[in-house]
Amino acid sequence: MALNLxxxxxxRSVALDARTAxxxxxxxxxxxxxxxxxKFGCGAGLCGACSVLMGDERFFSCMSPARAFVGxxxxxxxxxxxxxLGKRLQTAWVEVDVVQCGYCQPGQIVAAAALLKxxxxxxxxxxxxxxxxxxxxxxxxxxxxxxxxxxxxxxAASDAKGKSx
Amino acid sequence: MSAGDDLSLSRRNVxxxxxxxxxxxxxxxxxxxxxxxxxxxxxxxxxxVTATGVELAxxxxxxxxxxxTTLAMLVAEELGVxxxxxxxxxPKGDAKRFxxxxxxxxxxxxxxxxxxxLRQAAANARAALINAAAAQWxxxxxxxxxxxxxxxxxxxxxxxxxxxxxxxxxxxxxxxxPPLRKARDFKVIGKPTKRIDSWEKVTGATVFGIDVRxxxxxxxTLIQCPMFGGTLGEVDESAALATxxxxxxxxxxxxxxxxxxxxFTALQGYIAxxxxxxxxxxxxxxxxILAELRxxxxxxxxxxxxxxxxxxxxxxxASEHRATYHQPFLAHAAMEPGSCTVHVTAAGCEIWSxxxxxxxxxxxxxxxxxxxxxxxxFHNCQMGGGFGRRLETDMVVRAVELGRQVSYPxxxxxxxxxxxxxxxxxxxxxxxxxxxxxxxxxPVGWEHRIVGSSILARLLGNAFKGVDGDATEGAxxxxxxxxxxxxxxxxxxxxxxxxxxxxxxxxxxAFVVESFIDELAHKAGQDPLAYRLSLTSNPRIRAVLERAGxxxxxxxxxxxxxxxxxxVLELWGTxxxxxxxxxxxxxxxxxxxxxxxVDCGLAINPLSVAAQVExxxxxxxxxxLFGEVxxxxxxxxxxxxxxxxxxxxxxxPTISTHIISSVEDPGGMGEPPCAVAAPALANAxxxxxxxxxRSLPLSLQEA
Numbered sequence: 001m002a003l004n005l006x007x008x009x010x011x012r013s014v015a016l017d018a019r020t021a022x023x024x025x026x027x028x029x030x031x032x033x034x035x036x037x038x039k040f041g042c043g044a045g046l047c048g049a050c051s052v053l054m055g056d057e058r059f060f061s062c063m064s065p066a067r068a069f070v071g072x073x074x075x076x077x078x079x080x081x082x083x084x085l086g087k088r089l090q091t092a093w094v095e096v097d098v099v100q101c102g103y104c105q106p107g108q109i110v111a112a113a114a115l116l117k118x119x120x121x122x123x124x125x126x127x128x129x130x131x132x133x134x135x136x137x138x139x140x141x142x143x144x145x146x147x148x149x150x151x152x153x154x155x156a157a158s159d160a161k162g163k164s165x
Numbered sequence: 166m167s168a169g170d171d172l173s174l175s176r177r178n179v180x181x182x183x184x185x186x187x188x189x190x191x192x193x194x195x196x197x198x199x200x201x202x203x204x205x206x207x208x209x210x211x212x213x214v215t216a217t218g219v220e221l222a223x224x225x226x227x228x229x230x231x232x233x234t235t236l237a238m239l240v241a242e243e244l245g246v247x248x249x250x251x252x253x254x255x256p257k258g259d260a261k262r263f264x265x266x267x268x269x270x271x272x273x274x275x276x277x278x279x280x281x282x283l284r285q286a287a288a289n290a291r292a293a294l295i296n297a298a299a300a301q302w303x304x305x306x307x308x309x310x311x312x313x314x315x316x317x318x319x320x321x322x323x324x325x326x327x328x329x330x331x332x333x334x335x336x337x338x339x340x341x342x343p344p345l346r347k348a349r350d351f352k353v354i355g356k357p358t359k360r361i362d363s364w365e366k367v368t369g370a371t372v373f374g375i376d377v378r379x380x381x382x383x384x385x386t387l388i389q390c391p392m393f394g395g396t397l398g399e400v401d402e403s404a405a406l407a408t409x410x411x412x413x414x415x416x417x418x419x420x421x422x423x424x425x426x427x428x429f430t431a432l433q434g435y436i437a438x439x440x441x442x443x444x445x446x447x448x449x450x451x452x453x454i455l456a457e458l459r460x461x462x463x464x465x466x467x468x469x470x471x472x473x474x475x476x477x478x479x480x481x482x483a484s485e486h487r488a489t490y491h492q493p494f495l496a497h498a499a500m501e502p503g504s505c506t507v508h509v510t511a512a513g514c515e516i517w518s519x520x521x522x523x524x525x526x527x528x529x530x531x532x533x534x535x536x537x538x539x540x541x542x543f544h545n546c547q548m549g550g551g552f553g554r555r556l557e558t559d560m561v562v563r564a565v566e567l568g569r570q571v572s573y574p575x576x577x578x579x580x581x582x583x584x585x586x587x588x589x590x591x592x593x594x595x596x597x598x599x600x601x602x603x604x605x606x607x608p609v610g611w612e613h614r615i616v617g618s619s620i621l622a623r624l625l626g627n628a629f630k631g632v633d634g635d636a637t638e639g640a641x642x643x644x645x646x647x648x649x650x651x652x653x654x655x656x657x658x659x660x661x662x663x664x665x666x667x668x669x670x671x672x673x674x675a676f677v678v679e680s681f682i683d684e685l686a687h688k689a690g691q692d693p694l695a696y697r698l699s700l701t702s703n704p705r706i707r708a709v710l711e712r713a714g715x716x717x718x719x720x721x722x723x724x725x726x727x728x729x730x731x732x733v734l735e736l737w738g739t740x741x742x743x744x745x746x747x748x749x750x751x752x753x754x755x756x757x758x759x760x761x762x763v764d765c766g767l768a769i770n771p772l773s774v775a776a777q778v779e780x781x782x783x784x785x786x787x788x789x790l791f792g793e794v795x796x797x798x799x800x801x802x803x804x805x806x807x808x809x810x811x812x813x814x815x816x817x818p819t820i821s822t823h824i825i826s827s828v829e830d831p832g833g834m835g836e837p838p839c840a841v842a843a844p845a846l847a848n849a850x851x852x853x854x855x856x857x858x859r860s861l862p863l864s865l866q867e868a
Binding site for chain 2: 019023024027030031032034035036037038039040041042043044046047049076077078081089090093094095097098099100101102103104105106109127128129131132133134135136137138139140141142143144145
């Protein structure tokens with residue numbers, strides 16, 4: 001096995017067989033690395049359940065080959081809690097009691113992280129633009145809107161605290 | 166009784182509210198038994214109390230509806246702990262373990278079925294601990310309570326921890342159904358309570374069926390003949406096997422399995438295999454299916470209800486109204502596609518999957534393998550949505566069909582396209598209602614004729630007598646007095662397999678009954694809410710309708726192109742109304758706002774009741790606006806979320822939920838909000854445009 005594809009996932013360097021270069025990252029994560037937090041929903045970039053961050057941007061890992069992530073930091077839901085923003089989002093999700101079945105929620109939270117990294121205080125229109133690539137069949141959208149706003153407020157509060165302290 | 170009858174009856178019980186409620190009063194709770202060795206625990210059918218906490222074996226399955234939290238709350242109330250101190254385990258599929266309570270989860274039955282038995286089981290354990298403390302102190306039990314792991318005596322303040330009482334409590338004769346805590350003392354029930362399983366779900370830690378990984382496991386995908394009734398033809402087997410990482414190709418009569426080291430490679434193998442299919446002799450088409458439904462509507466049908474004298478109503482009527490409604494096949498499209506992991510060995514079979522019917526899944530797998538059920542272990546997993554799809558066991562049976570032919574554990578994962586092409590669909594239906602009206606426009610006679618596939622006919626076999634009691638639910642009992650009332654059902658099957666879908670028969674009935682009553686209101690020149698109120702004296706229904714009017718601002722002026730519609734139902738022990746506001750611009754329908762009012766009896770967890778309202782309404786609106794599976798050349802035409810659209814966040818309305826305060830026994834909440842969404846929207850579109858849409862999904866382009 002030729003280990004000449006190296007990815008950085010949740011801050012750790014991972015060496016992979018070069019033959020996985022063309023495999024969508026989702027299946028590298030799920031079937032090779034055992035990181036099953038990113039979910040398979042459609043295989044076509046339509047539902048967002050497979051969302052991961054590359055740097056600060058959201059990618060549909062079911063559509064993006066592993067080689068596209070070489071040299072870039074990848075964050076999955078399993079690593080997102082190490083980032084203060086990710087932790088705030090997860091906490092807000094629990095606080096607002098967003099989840100139902102929970103299957104789409106890792107992707108929703110990753111999408112929300114990308115949204116808040118680009119725009120820490122999104123208005124309703126920005127939330128719709130940032131969050132409408134992710135489907136939820138349980139219909140948790142109203143609470144997702146609320147949780148994104150709560151995390152944004154918590155972020156603003158912690159920034160203010162950071163500056164004053 | 167044959168195995169088939171068992172299956173039918175167990176599913177019928179799952180879906181029949183009355184049967185379920187009837188059972189719950191007679192359920193034996195099991196003698197409180199000493200733990201075999203140390204008496205370090207107190208256990209009954211559902212609960213184990215130990216020195217360190219409470220464990221609840223969940224007799225129902227979690228698929229998003231928060232049943233895990235809701236049932237933990239019932240136990241927590243009686244045992245004097247917080248819900249998150251109850252450890253909930255999802256038990257293996259086992260038809261005997263909770264009998265006569267089924268492990269099946271559907272038909273909004275879980276809370277109704279478990280409300281009393283679970284509380285009683287916990288109250289029994291509480292009484293056993295209190296009695297043990299009373300004996301030790303020489304005190305009277307009625308001054309003692311169990312709070313936060315301690316038995317406490319009122320007045321003296323004496324206390325003993327649970328761990329000090331377990332041995333005596335489990336050795337003593339079991340208390341016989343001591344009283345439950347009184348509603349006025351509730352500390353948990355009725356209080357808004359956050360889910361106890363959120364953190365695992367927001368960190369990606371929850372293991373859904375599709376996430377199961379076993380040592381030495383391979384991953385497979387399947388392709389079933391895209392044409393219903395067709396078979397597998399030629400396959401480029403050597404090309405598939407030449408794909409690096411492809412392990413094995415397994416052929417079935419109407420299916421090809423490709424096994425590989427991972428899912429992506431299995432898909433590559435499938436592409437290389439390029440399977441060809443033999444068409445059935447007469448492939449199903451949409452026009453033919455619709456023609457057969459229309460033909461069935463000309464038949465007399467089987468009578469599901471006959472009340473009063475329709476002929477007399479016809480003679481006496483001042484006018485009449487008739488309308489026909491069409492509803493399409495629907496896919497479930499749960500976020501987690503089909504998935505099941507199996508390991509078949511000489512010793513038996515182990516299965517990991519999410520199922521709404523884990524004991525049935527175990528038995529169906531055993532039957533497919535020719536094994537006794539005891540040789541099959543079904544590990545039930547959390548589901549990425551159920552909605553009725555996982556009341557069927559075809560995913561499990563397909564996995565077993567593959568698993569028995571390979572020597573390793575194998576996870577079978579369906580592509581989204583496969584999930585869409587081989588769902589078991591909500592039936593397509595035609596309904597016709599005719600009403601005889603008096604001079605004031607009120608109905609004095611009502612005939613409702615329903616045609617479509619019968620799910621119960623498939624399950625009941627020879628026991629089916631022509632009326633599908635599920636399909637006619639919500640048509641036989643309606644919220645209104647309509648004079649003479651007749652309902653018929655006529656079965657009409659096609660090659661398209663059908664099954665339960667969120668809202669079940671009441672979903673179909675609500676669209677038709679609530680659209681038609683709206684038509685009658687407008688025909689009578691009356692406000693649709695006032696007209697509904699004029700037809701019912703039922704206090705629960707009236708209260709819900711009136712509250713819906715107040716909370717929604719019914720009657721207040723709306724912008725041009727907007728309209729409000731209302732719908733109500735009484736089913737599954739619950740009365741639910743929604744007011745939907747529709748906005749129509751260039752024939753495009755959107756939904757800015759929904760107001761939900763529910764009387765579900767005692768709302769055990771108002772937070773999860775509201776979640777069911779929000780989620781159910783959105784599920785129902787997705788179907789009302791977009792949901793349609795069509796058939797051409799024997800196959801389903803839709804393949805993924807681009808052509809089987811569901812609501813996205815930017816399309817979701819703001820939803821407010823108002824819960825009528827009640828101490829009556831709790832009703833079901835999974836189905837009602839979904840069932841009232843479509844008729845309320847259709848009525849809102851009429852209010853906005855004057856166009857009556859009688860076919861789902863709602864489309865003004867075709868109107």
